[in-house]
Amino acid sequence: MKKIIASLMCTVLLMLCAAPVYAEELPAGITSPSYFVMDAKTGAPLFGYNEDQPYDPASVTKVMTVGLACEKAQGDWSTPLTVSHDDVHSLWNTDSSHIALQEGEVVVLEDMLYAAMIASANDACNVLAEYLSDDGTIAGGVAVMNAKAQELGLENTHFENPHGISEEGHYVSARDLAAILRWALQQPGFYQIFTRVDTYYMDPTNRQEQERAFWMHDYMRLSGSSHYIPEIVGSKMGYTNEARYTYVCLAEKDGVQVICSVMKSNMKQEKYLDTAAILNYAFQNYRTVEIPPQAGAAQVGVRGGGDVFGTADADLAGVSVLLHNRLTEQAVTLADTDKEYVIGGPMPQAHYQISGDDIQMDSTVSGEMTLNGLEETFAHTPEQKLKQKGTADRVRATTSMFWVIVAVAAVGISVLWGIGRLRTGRKQLRHFTK
Numbered sequence: 001m002k003k004i005i006a007s008l009m010c011t012v013l014l015m016l017c018a019a020p021v022y023a024e025e026l027p028a029g030i031t032s033p034s035y036f037v038m039d040a041k042t043g044a045p046l047f048g049y050n051e052d053q054p055y056d057p058a059s060v061t062k063v064m065t066v067g068l069a070c071e072k073a074q075g076d077w078s079t080p081l082t083v084s085h086d087d088v089h090s091l092w093n094t095d096s097s098h099i100a101l102q103e104g105e106v107v108v109l110e111d112m113l114y115a116a117m118i119a120s121a122n123d124a125c126n127v128l129a130e131y132l133s134d135d136g137t138i139a140g141g142v143a144v145m146n147a148k149a150q151e152l153g154l155e156n157t158h159f160e161n162p163h164g165i166s167e168e169g170h171y172v173s174a175r176d177l178a179a180i181l182r183w184a185l186q187q188p189g190f191y192q193i194f195t196r197v198d199t200y201y202m203d204p205t206n207r208q209e210q211e212r213a214f215w216m217h218d219y220m221r222l223s224g225s226s227h228y229i230p231e232i233v234g235s236k237m238g239y240t241n242e243a244r245y246t247y248v249c250l251a252e253k254d255g256v257q258v259i260c261s262v263m264k265s266n267m268k269q270e271k272y273l274d275t276a277a278i279l280n281y282a283f284q285n286y287r288t289v290e291i292p293p294q295a296g297a298a299q300v301g302v303r304g305g306g307d308v309f310g311t312a313d314a315d316l317a318g319v320s321v322l323l324h325n326r327l328t329e330q331a332v333t334l335a336d337t338d339k340e341y342v343i344g345g346p347m348p349q350a351h352y353q354i355s356g357d358d359i360q361m362d363s364t365v366s367g368e369m370t371l372n373g374l375e376e377t378f379a380h381t382p383e384q385k386l387k388q389k390g391t392a393d394r395v396r397a398t399t400s401m402f403w404v405i406v407a408v409a410a411v412g413i414s415v416l417w418g419i420g421r422l423r424t425g426r427k428q429l430r431h432f433t434k
Contacts, residue, residue, distance in 0.1 A: 027281040032274045034263040036174035037282050039322040040250060041257055043182055044354060044363040045175070046286060046322060054156045054171035055263040058238030058246045059097075059120045061164030061172070064145050066117050066193060067184030069109070069128045075188040077110035079131070086138055087126040094165055098123040099214070105207040114200040117193045117236065119214035122163035129162035138162065149176070152183055166242035177248050177261040181236075185250065194250070195234035197221060220249075220272060227272045231279060237271075245271040253283045256322060286322045286360075291332050291352060291367070293318040298350070300371060304343035312341070312371040316350045319367030324360045331355050335364060341371060 026047060034055060036048035045051075073079065083105040091098060099121040101107070107127065115124035126138050133140025142159050149157040156173035157180070164170070172180070184190045202212040218235050219225040235249035245265040251258055260278055265271035294316040302309050314337065321332055331354055338348030349366040356362045 027274075027277045030274050030277060031270045032262050032265040034174045035274065035278055036178050036261050037278060038175075038178040038182065038259045039257070039365075040182060040185075040252075040259045042319070042321060042365040043179070044321065044365050045361040046258065046282065046324075047360055048174060051175040052156055052173050053263075054158075054173050055246070056166050056170065056240065056243035057164055057172040057177065057263070058166070058240045058243035059164040060177060060236050060238040060246045060248050060261075061159065061162065061170070062116050062120065062125055062238075063177070063184050063194075063236050063248065064148065064159065064180050065125050065128050065132075065141075065162045066113055067180065067187050067190055068132050068141075068144060068148060069113060070184070070187035070190040070193070072132060073109060073188070077108070077113065077189065079109040081107050081109060081112060081127050081131055083107060083123070083127055084130060084136075087123055087130065090126065090138065091122055091165075094122070096122040096163070096165055099202070099212055100208070101127070102207045105205050107202075107205055111202040113189075113193055114196070114214055115202065115212075116163075118196065118200055118216055120217075120238075121214075122165065125161075125163035148183075149180075152179060154179060164238055164240070164243075166240045172263075174261040174263045177246075177263070178259045181248050181250065181259050181261070191234070194236070220275065227276075229276055229279065231283065239268075247271050247275055249275070251279050251282075255288045256283055256286055258282050258286075258322075285325050287325060289321055289323045289329055289332070291319045291321065291329065294334075296372075297334070298337040298369070300338065300348050300369070301340045302343065302371075302374070303340055310376075312373050314348065315370040315372065317368040317370060319350075319352055319365055321352070321354060321365055323354070324356070326359050327357060331357065337369060347371070 026049065030049065034050040034053050036051035037046045038044065039046060083101045083103055085103050088101055088103050097120045099115050099119055101123040109131065112124045112127050115121040116128060129138045129141025130136050131141070132144045138161070141162055145159045145162065149159070154176040156171070157176040158169055158171055160167040160170040185194065197216055199213050199215040202214065204211060216222070218237055219227040220229045220232050221235060222228060229251070231251045231253045233250045233252055235247065238246040243264065245268055246263055247265070248259070248261040251260060258279070260275060260282070262271060262275055262278070265274060296313050297316045298314040299311045300314045301311050316334070323331060333353050333355070335351045335353040337350045341348050348369045348371070350369050351364055351366050354363045354365065
């Protein structure tokens with residue numbers, strides 16, 4: 001009996017440890033073991049459950065793959081790509097989604113981006129991975145994905161492939177997935193791909209004469225579906241037998257814009273219901289609060305080339321944050337400001353602390369600063385001094401040259417005058433002699 005009681009107490013303690021300590025109340029009835037909601041504009045965490053637990057991500061992996069391809073392309077999607085042997089044959093016996101690419105087929109980058117995101121085509125992701133890599137291999141592209149995850153500070157993410165087929169060592173947490181989507185949305189053209197609802201058509205290629213069509217399968221974004229949620233702007237979903245159902249989306253209502261990720265829903269219906277409940281809670285309980293600007297709130301040192309040239313007054317531009325309805329503006333305080341501006345670098349920022357008071361997650365958000373009197377400060381830089389010195393030297397040189405020209409002209413005039421006088425004297429002498 002004592003063993004049973006001890007076991008029950010351990011179970012209760014584990015449940016308490018798993019529960020988030022930052023929220024007194026969360027969406028009720030959620031069956032998915034992990035989810036997370038983030039302020040899409042600032043990246044501030046709002047609420048979640050088991051958000052740092054790594055899970056098999058399935059096809060939401062493709063958010064990173066497509067995001068990296070958009071980052072590399074910088075808006076130029078016309079690059080031709082040739083389908084390799086590995087792009088096709090590495091997927092044999094995997095029962096994975098694809099668009100029937102053939103070895104040697106020449107495709108366009110734009111088609112592969114939409115195929116990966118809308119049709120969730122694993123063969124297209126392989127092509128994109130080779131496009132990303134330095135050595136033209138799928139493994140090289142996966143290395144780029146892991147490097148980006150490290151750059152973004154994602155502690156619970158690791159990729160083994162570019163598409164999301166379940167594999168040991170391939171995992172993402174709900175928090176990391178939301179961060180990946182927020183980063184991807186900042187890459188050129190990603191938002192356009194991620195939010196597309198209309199069917200996309202791929203033109204015939206050198207290996208296939210027929211046109212291919214890719215259409216969106218997320219019932220929460222199809223207006224005729226019973227699961228339709230109009231607030232969802234864009235989404236990516238995934239499924240494998242091991243990962244079960246995964247989902248990440250961008251949603252917006254009345255100016256409140258959030259990213260929501262849901263991991264390992266056991267059934268498709270549970271994914272729909274959980275996402276709806278989580279978003280409903282977010283939109284009912286959070287609002288946008290404007291933290292006003294502050295004039296002359298800080299001073300920032302101005303540096304360049306290793307030297308400090310002076311200081312400049314800084315105005316805080318303010319910041320927009322999402323706060324739970326039970327929190328007031330006093331929950332947002334100015335923590336600190338960047339103390340230095342390096343000439344030619346990014347402008348300094350002000351950092352605000354959001355104290356969630358066990359209602360929402362504590363976080364830090366940043367806002368822009370505006371520097372005043374930079375022109376006066378810049379006048380003390382070596383470049384400006386050198387420029388000013390050069391200008392003065394040029395003025396002095398020009399002045400000196402002017403007087404040299406005047407002197408030469410005067411001498412020339414005197415010589416000519418003398419020659420003229422000499423000729424006149426000779427004429428007069430001949431006349432007198434005669």
